[in-house]
Amino acid sequence: MVTVKAWCRVDLAGGTLDIWPLGLFHPQARTVNVAVDVAVTVELQPLPGGYRVRQGESVVEAGSAGELARQPDAALLGVAAAALDLPPFAAALASESPRGGGLGGSSAILIAFLAAAEVAFDRPRLPPDRQVALAHDLEARLMGLPTGIQDHYPAILGGALEIRPQPGGERVRRLAVDLDALGESLVVVYSGQSHFSAGNNWQIVRRRLEAEPEVTAHFEGIAAAAAELAPALEAGDLPRVGELMSREWSHRRLLAEGISTPVLEELLRAAAEAGAWGGKACGAGGGGCVAILTPPDRRTAVAAALERAGGRVLRARPVGTGLEIASD
Amino acid sequence: MVTVKAWCRVDLAGGTLDIWPLGLFHPQARTVNVAVDVAVTVELQPLPGGYRVRQGESVVEAGSAGELARQPDAALLGVAAAALDLPPFAAALASESPRGGGLGGSSAILIAFLAAAEVAFDRPRLPPDRQVALAHDLEARLMGLPTGIQDHYPAILGGALEIRPQPGGERVRRLAVDLDALGESLVVVYSGQSHFSAGNNWQIVRRRLEAEPEVTAHFEGIAAAAAELAPALEAGDLPRVGELMSREWSHRRLLAEGISTPVLEELLRAAAEAGAWGGKACGAGGGGCVAILTPPDRRTAVAAALERAGGRVLRARPVGTGLEIASD
Structure with missing residues (x-):
């Protein structure tokens, strides 16, 4: 069993500009946010024979990653599992954030899940910027819409961050904050x-x-x-x-x-x-x-x-x- | 003086799906194209005191990269020069493609310019995927719209290519073609x-x-x-x-x-x-x-x-x- 804990974030200014390509249009654009101890947790283990995702009262079972992706309560994990060709697993998800709280909880869960899958299935560990690109693309695929990157960095790195969209890719700086x-x-x-x-x-x-x-x-x-x-x-x-x-x-x-x-x-x-x-x-x-x-x-x-x-x-x-x- | 020659491309199928995030929505999505000997050429040299861009009859002069970016005939180079903080230069551009020909000529010019600037100004050489990300972001900034990536790879790599949008970044494969x-x-x-x-x-x-x-x-x-x-x-x-x-x-x-x-x-x-x-x-x-x-x-x-x-x-x-x- 692999257990990963990640943080939600509070965005202090500049959200939405992290959705490509908007930030490129405003030279001063940046998103400033801070990780807070509103935690999400993902427990993951291989489960021969089928996929199971539990979160609170909800339990979703599926015979394939594609089937998992079609269940609203487990769709994001299903999309990730299908894209990464992950073998069957049991995952238990928990979030201290209120649902729809605007604290980036669902992205934090995805980041925690991707990290857990790397360990559980012995996949190469992606550096933060590649992990963020992967998570944000999976969310775009699920929602059928452009998505941003500001929720993922605090989940991985913690602390107060400045995320600047720049031509060629974002620059992320840890702010020196008390x-x-x-x-x-x-x-x-x-x-x-x-x-x-x-x-x-x-x-x-x-x-x-x-x-x-x-x-x-x-x-x-x-x-x-x-x-x-x-x-x-x-x-x-x-x-x-x-x-x-x-x-x-x-x-x-x-x-x-x-x-x-x-x-x-x-x-x-x-x-x-x-x-x-x-x-x-x-x-x-x-x-x-x-x-x-x-x-x-x-x-x-x-x-x-x-x-x-x-x-x-x-x-x-x-x-x-x-x-x-x-x-x- | 640095001279860079790059190729235009003919897209055989799958264009537009290279504009993020569209390709992520269609699992089979890919763009297949081939570099052709319709060439673009960029000649670049440092020019103390000001920026000058010549293409055919058109000569644009500017005191700063920002000013260059506001001139329609040199805007893309100006946006690039401003973003990369390039010192003054003289550039001569030539393209064998008809204007508005749909062969990706303007992206090929940008790719050639970026490569020339790396040499002329002793900047680190970016690998192809980073160079493509940079060029495509500069174009998005200039146009204020989402842009694709299919024009840039043939300009850099030549040959017949398959460009597959995937969660986490495109996979580019050189096709074995006679x-x-x-x-x-x-x-x-x-x-x-x-x-x-x-x-x-x-x-x-x-x-x-x-x-x-x-x-x-x-x-x-x-x-x-x-x-x-x-x-x-x-x-x-x-x-x-x-x-x-x-x-x-x-x-x-x-x-x-x-x-x-x-x-x-x-x-x-x-x-x-x-x-x-x-x-x-x-x-x-x-x-x-x-x-x-x-x-x-x-x-x-x-x-x-x-x-x-x-x-x-x-x-x-x-x-x-x-x-x-x-x-x-």
Whole structure:
């Protein structure tokens, strides 16, 4: 049995620009995010005779990888198993992220699964950039849509990262950040609304590719905020980071209908009233989680205000370590 | 002075599926093409004080790479120079391909330029897959649209190639083909209509990403034809290759309005009447060149029929060698 644990992430600024080729159009484009201790776990072992995927109450069984790929609850693993020609296995999946939470949980599960499969089936270990390319292509194949790369790097590497789309391939830089100090100020709250990122994202990608002026201008604003956020984060200027998250959100919420929702705006308003520096919805928005930065001495008050506004505050501390692999 | 010569290509089947992520949606997807001796040439030398790009009558001068990128006649080189932070240079470009010919000439020029810049400015030499990724990203940045990878590999490698999009990155295979025999049967004719591939391609990509059933079915047909064509080409079964090119075109022409034009159809009809095995438009269609396969003993008659139908037959013999670099 191989067990792999990987982290979800909170994106601080610049998401969606990680979907090719959008980031190439904005020279300042980058995605800044941080791994948090919202874990996903994959347990994997060979199982002669058939494929079985268990997650909570759901158990999916299939005679082939292709059949597995046609089961909604196990489709991503099935697509991966078919593409990699993996022999039968039993996999148990667990995620601490709320479903549709916007924390990149499903990509983290895929990354953990791919790493587990390398060990369980004695396949060559891919370096991070090839593993990310593989995972992101498998997701594109499953969804039939362009997908991004920002969820996979934190799952593999941990820590605070800057992911810059560049001609010829992304440059990934680990930011020198005091993660404990960031953790004192970071509050992640689940809105109770599940989201579906692919549909939202495609509408936005399409409008940017068609060069709609308003969408293009908002992406320029998102890229600029992300470019300012990375050095502010490294300088430990968290009030400024919070302000830039809010500025990023002021553009992002206008990219398409449905990214902003009344529940998300109410959470952001409640946090601001309780003294937070700023915040934004995680991932594609439209529900999911909200990330808030607050002065440490306002943290308890902000969390209470978020709960009163209907949110559920998650344990989500930044973590600097990457993927954990254990086998027995 | 560094001089680099690269080849244009004739695509036999499966184009457009090389535009990410389309090929991932069709498991049989591949692009089969062949380098032909329609050459492009780039001469490059450092030029202290400013950038100068000459192509035929056109001379563009600029004080910076960014300024060069804003000049339509030198934009792609300017985008490349800006992204790679290249110092000032003089470049002379030449292409034997008709403008808008659908033979991948502008990508071949970019590949030749990137190789020349590596030598002229003592930059590390990228392996083919990284060079292709770089070139294709630069083109996406310039056009603001997704772009493909099928034009770049023949320019670098020469020969007949099969380019398969796979999760994690394309697999490129050199096909074992008797290029002389293929040359006896291949006729490439210019329609006299210039085309613009990016606009055509984007409409098609968009419709496939939105899973329009008709477009999806035609891509499935294109992928299937390409999958059959590669082994037929390796077996030297050129009548079958011609038939598969025609079958590919029967799907491709229906992907969008404007891919098929009366002039293109007239050329294909004239060739068939003169005894050709089959054929299709090159690249994105909408004009440009048509590639025909014909029995060698019908070659003269087919060429004459194509000229009578208004086409201009090009010298375009398959070549097995790749990029040529000379410096003095």
